[in-house]
Amino acid sequence: MTNPASPPPPDRQPDGRPLPPPVRWLLLAFAVVCIGLGIVGVFVPGMPTTVFVILAAWAATRSSPRLHGWLLGHRLFGPLLRDWQAGGRVSRRAKWSATASMAVCAVIVACTAHRRWTAVLAIACMSAVLAWLWRRPEPG
16 A cells, blocks of 8 residues: 555556546657657757656656666666766766867857847857756766
8 A cells, every 4th residue: 555645656647547548648758759869869960868757758758668677777778867867967978078079069050040130039049958958967
């Protein structure tokens, strides 16, 4: 029996009932799409990997314990997810990788934007994300 003050398991509704099968399938599909986008992000500069992998883990936790376990045990994604689950930690290597990718993208956007305000807006968003990212704790 669960403590009424404790939250329900992630694959359950707030009232403790299991998630309906269509919701679980949608979450599983979302997790798979996010994994695909995360893999693309490994090879495409400026495409975030970390965000998509974290979203995939969130959706997998609610839809497929097997997929979630696979993500946690993955050679590339596992350490990132375990650090995130242990208090929102992001490694210094991931921070520098994101910084370098966003710097390359900022240069590309600045050189190719048709309107100056779009480049300024994109670079401002990247700067805000980097400021947030560098404030995240690092694993011990």
